[in-house]
Amino acid sequence: VIERVHGEADRRLRRTRQRLSPARRRLLDALADAPHPLTVSELREAIPGLAQSSAYRNLAALAAVRIVARVSSTSEEPDRWELSEDITQRHHHHLLCTACGLVLDYEPSPRLEGAVRNGLAAVARAHRFTADGHRLDVLGRCERCTP
Amino acid sequence: VIERVHGEADRRLRRTRQRLSPARRRLLDALADAPHPLTVSELREAIPGLAQSSAYRNLAALAAVRIVARVSSTSEEPDRWELSEDITQRHHHHLLCTACGLVLDYEPSPRLEGAVRNGLAAVARAHRFTADGHRLDVLGRCERCTP
DNA sequence: GTATATGCAAATGTTTTGCAGCTGT
DNA sequence: ACAGCTGCAAAACATTTGCATATAC
Numbered sequence: 001v002i003e004r005v006h007g008e009a010d011r012r013l014r015r016t017r018q019r020l021s022p023a024r025r026r027l028l029d030a031l032a033d034a035p036h037p038l039t040v041s042e043l044r045e046a047i048p049g050l051a052q053s054s055a056y057r058n059l060a061a062l063a064a065v066r067i068v069a070r071v072s073s074t075s076e077e078p079d080r081w082e083l084s085e086d087i088t089q090r091h092h093h094h095l096l097c098t099a100c101g102l103v104l105d106y107e108p109s110p111r112l113e114g115a116v117r118n119g120l121a122a123v124a125r126a127h128r129f130t131a132d133g134h135r136l137d138v139l140g141r142c143e144r145c146t147p
Numbered sequence: 148v149i150e151r152v153h154g155e156a157d158r159r160l161r162r163t164r165q166r167l168s169p170a171r172r173r174l175l176d177a178l179a180d181a182p183h184p185l186t187v188s189e190l191r192e193a194i195p196g197l198a199q200s201s202a203y204r205n206l207a208a209l210a211a212v213r214i215v216a217r218v219s220s221t222s223e224e225p226d227r228w229e230l231s232e233d234i235t236q237r238h239h240h241h242l243l244c245t246a247c248g249l250v251l252d253y254e255p256s257p258r259l260e261g262a263v264r265n266g267l268a269a270v271a272r273a274h275r276f277t278a279d280g281h282r283l284d285v286l287g288r289c290e291r292c293t294p
Numbered sequence: 295g296t297a298t299a300t301g302c303a304a305a306t307g308t309t310t311t312g313c314a315g316c317t318g319t
Numbered sequence: 320a321c322a323g324c325t326g327c328a329a330a331a332c333a334t335t336t337g338c339a340t341a342t343a344c
Contacts, residue, residue: 019318021324040308051326056309058324072222078308079222095276104274112266119259120285127251128290129242135284138267143275166343168299187333198301203334205299225333 002032005067005087012065023050024058028067028083036103037071037080037094074139077101095138099145108136149179152214152234159212170197171205175214175230183250184218184227184241221286224248242285246292255283 005028010020030046031038038046040055047055059081062068067087071080073096080103085091091113095104108116116136124131152175157167177193178185185193187202194202206228209215214234218227220243227250232238238260242251255263263283271278 017322019323021317023325052308053310053327054325057311060310061324070222072219075217075219075222075226095271095274097276098279104276106270106274108270109266112262112270115259115262115266116283119256119262120283123253123255124242124285124287127242127253128293129244129251129285129287130293131285131287132245133286135282135286136263136267137282138271138276138278139280139282140271140276140278146275146277164297166298168343170300200302200335201300204336207335208299 002029005032005083008087009062009065009067012067013061016065018061018065021058023047023054024062026050027055027058027062031068031081031083034082036105037073037082039078039080041078043081071103073101073103074098093136093138095140095142097142097145098139099141102142102145104142106138112136149176152179152230155234156209156212156214159214160208163212165208165212168205170194170201171209173197174202174205174209178215178228178230181229183252184220184229186225186227188225190228218250220248220250221245240283240285242287242289244289244292245286246288249289249292251289253285259283 006020006025009024009028013020013024026047027043027050030043034042040052040059043055044050044052059068059070063070066084068081069084071082071094073080073094082105090107092105092107095106097103116134120131120134123129153167153172156171156175160167160171173194174190177190180193181189187199187206190202191197191199206215206217210217213231215228216231218229218241220227220241229252237254239252239254242253244250263281267278267281270276
C-alpha cells in the first residue's frame with residue numbers, strides 16, 4: 001500500500017516540479033501507519049528531527065496535490081491530517097470525542113452513504129451550491145470518556 | 148422570538164447566579180438577526196464598543212448554558228457562533244464554502260435526518276461511542292464562488 | 295457590600311513566514 | 320548553477336487570561 005502512496009505522491013509532485021523528499025516520505029509513512037488522523041505534534045513525535053516548519057510546509061505541499069487532507073475536528077483541538085480519499089480509495093467519516101479529542105474513522109454503509117448523497121444533492125441545488133463533498137461526523141464520547 | 152431567547156437565557160444564567168448583561172443581550176440580538184453563524188469579529192462590528200475579551204467570555208458563558216453554540220467550519224476560518232438548537236427548536240446543518248468561508252444553514256428533510264440518525268446510531272454502537280449529536284455539512288462553493 | 299461583568303493589555307497555542315544554508319538534478 | 324527543501328527564529332492569528340475598575344443585585 002505504501003508503495004502506491006509513494007508512487008502516486010512522487011508522480012503528482014513532479015507535475016509541479018516538486019520532489020518527494022525524505023521528510024515527505026516519512027510524513028506519508030506515519031500517516032499510512034496510523035489508524036486515525038494525526039496532529040502535527042503527533043507527526044513530529046513519530047518523525048524525530050523534523051522541524052515544525054517543515055512539517056507544516058510539507059503537509060501543505062502534499063495537500064495541494066491532494067495526497068493528504070486536513071481534518072477539522074472540534075475547534076478546541078489542533079488540526080489533524082490523514083491520507084486523502086484519492087489515495088486510500090476509501091470513503092470515510094469520523095467519530096469525534098468531545099471530551100478527549102480522539103478521532104476515529106468509520107466507513108458508512110452503502111445504504112447510509114446513498115441516502116446522504118441523494119439528500120445533500122437536493123440541499124446543494126436548493127442553495128445554489130456546487131457540492132464538492134460532505135462531512136458526516138458523530139460527535140460524542142469515546143469508550144474511555146464515557147462514564 | 149427574541150423575547151423567548153432573552154427570557155430563556157436569563158432563566159438559565161440565573162441558575163448559576165450569572166446575569167443577562169447588556170453585552171450578552173446584544174450578542175443574542177446579533178445572533179438572532181443573522182441568517183447564518185457569525186465570527187467574533189463580525190459580532191464586534193455589529194456591537195460597537197464591545198471588548199474582544201468580553202465577546203469571547205460572554206460567548207463562553209452563553210455556551211455553558213447552551214444558549215449559543217460554536218460552529219467549527221473549515222479550520223482555515225475563525226470559529227463562528229449561532230443560537231443553539233435548544234433555543235431555536237430547529238435542527239439544522241451547514242453548507243460551507245471552501246473558497247470564501249461563507250456558512251449557510253439548511254434544515255434536513257425528515258427522510259434524510261431519519262436515515263442519518265439510524266445509520267449513525269449503528270456506527271456509534273459499533274465503535275462504543277456515546278453519540279451526543281452529529282454534523283452533516285456540505286462542502287463546496289457558494290453561488291458567488293462558482294465559476 | 296459582595297459577587298459578577300467589563301476593558302485593557304499581556305500571555306498562550308497553533309500555524310505561517312523570512313531568511314540563510316543545504317540538497318538533489 | 321539552479322530550483323526546491325530544510326532548520327531556526329520570528330511573525331501572525333485567533334483565543335484565553337490577569338488584573339484593576341465598574342456595575343448589578
